[in-house]
Amino acid sequence: MSDKELQELGEKLKEFYEIGYINKWKTLRFTLLKGVAQGLGLFIGGTVVVALVIWALSAIDTVPLVQPVVDNLQRSTGN
Numbered sequence: 794m795s796d797k798e799l800q801e802l803g804e805k806l807k808e809f810y811e812i813g814y815i816n817k818w819k820t821l822r823f824t825l826l827k828g829v830a831q832g833l834g835l836f837i838g839g840t841v842v843v844a845l846v847i848w849a850l851s852a853i854d855t856v857p858l859v860q861p862v863v864d865n866l867q868r869s870t871g872n
Contacts, residue, residue: 847870850863851867
């Protein structure tokens with residue numbers, strides 16, 4: 794979208810809010826819930842990725858250059 798089109802879209806959205814076509818509180822609640830869901834998804838996704846990386850590193854414990862890192866991770870996780 795061009796800059797002009799985005800400006801026009803913003804003006805139309807502003808008009809919708811001003812005339813009451815869009816309920817501000819429902820929009821705010823939806824935006825809050827969307828943000829909470831995104832944050833939760835990011836947290837869960839990050840946890841899964843870190844767990845998979847640690848699991849993969851523990852499987853390759855015979856690589857000489859990786860061995861010190863793997864040992865450190867295994868000590869820190871209690872394995």
